[in-house]
Amino acid sequence: MKNVTGLTCVICDKTYPADYAGYVCIDHGNEGILDVQYDYDAIASEWTKEDLAANPDRTMWRYKPVMPVAPDAEVPPLTVGCTPMYDSAPLATALGIARVWVKDEGRQPTASLKDRASAMAVVKAREVGAEVVTTASTGNAAAALSGISASIGQKNVIFVPKSAPEAKIAQLLTYGSTVALVNGNYGDAFELCMLAAAEYGWYNRNTGYNPYMTEGKKTAGWEILEDLDWNPPDAIFVSVGDGSIIGGVHKAMKDALALGWIDHSPRIYGIQAAGSDYMVQAFESGEDVLTKAPISADTIADSISADLPRDRIKAMRAVTETNGAYVRVSDDEILAAMPLLARGSGVFAEPAGATAYAGLIKAVATGLVKENEEVVVLSTGSGLKDVASAMKAVAAAGTTPMVVDPTLEALKQELEKGTN
Ligand SMILES: *Cc1c(COP(=O)(O)O)cnc(C)c1O
Numbered sequence: 001m002k003n004v005t006g007l008t009c010v011i012c013d014k015t016y017p018a019d020y021a022g023y024v025c026i027d028h029g030n031e032g033i034l035d036v037q038y039d040y041d042a043i044a045s046e047w048t049k050e051d052l053a054a055n056p057d058r059t060m061w062r063y064k065p066v067m068p069v070a071p072d073a074e075v076p077p078l079t080v081g082c083t084p085m086y087d088s089a090p091l092a093t094a095l096g097i098a099r100v101w102v103k104d105e106g107r108q109p110t111a112s113l114k115d116r117a118s119a120m121a122v123v124k125a126r127e128v129g130a131e132v133v134t135t136a137s138t139g140n141a142a143a144a145l146s147g148i149s150a151s152i153g154q155k156n157v158i159f160v161p162k163s164a165p166e167a168k169i170a171q172l173l174t175y176g177s178t179v180a181l182v183n184g185n186y187g188d189a190f191e192l193c194m195l196a197a198a199e200y201g202w203y204n205r206n207t208g209y210n211p212y213m214t215e216g217k218k219t220a221g222w223e224i225l226e227d228l229d230w231n232p233p234d235a236i237f238v239s240v241g242d243g244s245i246i247g248g249v250h251k252a253m254k255d256a257l258a259l260g261w262i263d264h265s266p267r268i269y270g271i272q273a274a275g276s277d278y279m280v281q282a283f284e285s286g287e288d289v290l291t292k293a294p295i296s297a298d299t300i301a302d303s304i305s306a307d308l309p310r311d312r313i314k315a316m317r318a319v320t321e322t323n324g325a326y327v328r329v330s331d332d333e334i335l336a337a338m339p340l341l342a343r344g345s346g347v348f349a350e351p352a353g354a355t356a357y358a359g360l361i362k363a364v365a366t367g368l369v370k371e372n373e374e375v376v377v378l379s380t381g382s383g384l385k386d387v388a389s390a391m392k393a394v395a396a397a398g399t400t401p402m403v404v405d406p407t408l409e410a411l412k413q414e415l416e417k418g419t420n
């Protein structure tokens with residue numbers, strides 16, 4: 001990995017060697033998340049936009065030169081990355097802005113963006129010869145680690161809150177992981193996973209702890225830039241729980257800037273549920289996220305429910321360094337956004353995915369996004385992950401199916417009522 005020069009603590013800037021065996025800064029413990037540093041001059045001298053365009057690999061690994069893996073690193077066989085990004089004229093018209101693209105991460109192998117991080121996790125685990133990989137998760141990171149591990153026969157142990165949506169738990173069990181349903185919330189699952197990983201020496205994939213997860217997630221940002229032929233959009237909308245995805249999107253922009261492939265970064269907007277709005281609170285009050293106390297999170301968008309966003313330092317910088325903002329939306333607004341997004345783009349998102357679109361609606365209403373602007377909405381996970389919430393969303397939208405006897409006559413009668 002000659003492209004990696006070291007790992008730098010986000011708090012003190014102390015730099016560790018590229019082959020550092022720890023996860024976090026020694027002086028700052030679990031808060032001292034490390035950021036992977038690259039030798040951009042060396043990368044730029046060996047890798048061009050044309051090289052990338054000519055690369056037939058249609059997975060996230062097409063960006064290997066800016067990833068912390070060896071050029072010949074063996075990667076899992078599932079097709080992770082290169083998800084479609086749709087130019088949705090109906091959404092742009094509905095919002096009264098120039099353009100809306102929706103990037104559909106529901107199209108990943110386990111149906112969320114987390115596959116990008118988990119694919120990275122198993123590659124890094126193999127590098128160090130780990131026998132077992134573990135993670136705590138609200139559900140999607142777990143499903144991702146579970147599915148990708150299954151594809152290579154990697155043993156793994158998963159910690160999720162017992163309350164995780166059924167579809168996510170079904171994925172874990174079907175893929176054959178060792179699953180611990182924790183009596184508690186995500187924070188409790190996280191702490192237990194940390195203890196178990198230390199006790200048993202398991203490779204730890206935890207978000208906002210393992211420095212390489214953001215480096216996997218950032219490939220979503222790289223794809224946005226490549227799809228738009230290196231003309232950055234005005235803004236990118238991302239839902240935020242632990243803040244690792246938004247940090248990754250920001251990292252992609254910083255990478256591309258450092259290589260000279262783009263000349264400015266889009267504004268990055270972080271969207272949180274009102275019941276899990278730690279970052280919005282800190283953004284509004286100017287409080288230091290290093291010392292701000294945890295909140296007590298509660299939202300229908302389970303994937304972004306976090307008392308204390310683990311990757312909050314990177315998450316705050318993603319917004320402040322790009323002139324974006326943190327925006328909160330209510331659970332009702334999230335539910336309302338689900339059918340709006342689906343009907344305007346064909347993308348069926350779970351609540352945390354539609355949260356980004358709910359944030360865009362709010363940002364247009366409050367003037368953060370102007371009518372001449374072009375915006376990317378990162379839809380982070382499939383609606384099939386949480387069908388119960390989808391049914392709530394359509395009920396709230398007043399959508400009801402016809403119930404008909406199987407005769408043309410009965411159908412005609414129902415259609416004439418015109419309720420649907
Ligand atoms: C994990 C997740 C998020 C939030 O990502 P963070 O890195 O925790 O901020 C958003 N949406 C979905 C669907 C997720 O699974």
Ligand SMILES: [Zn+2]
Nearest residue numbers: 009012025028
């Ligand atoms: Zn430090």
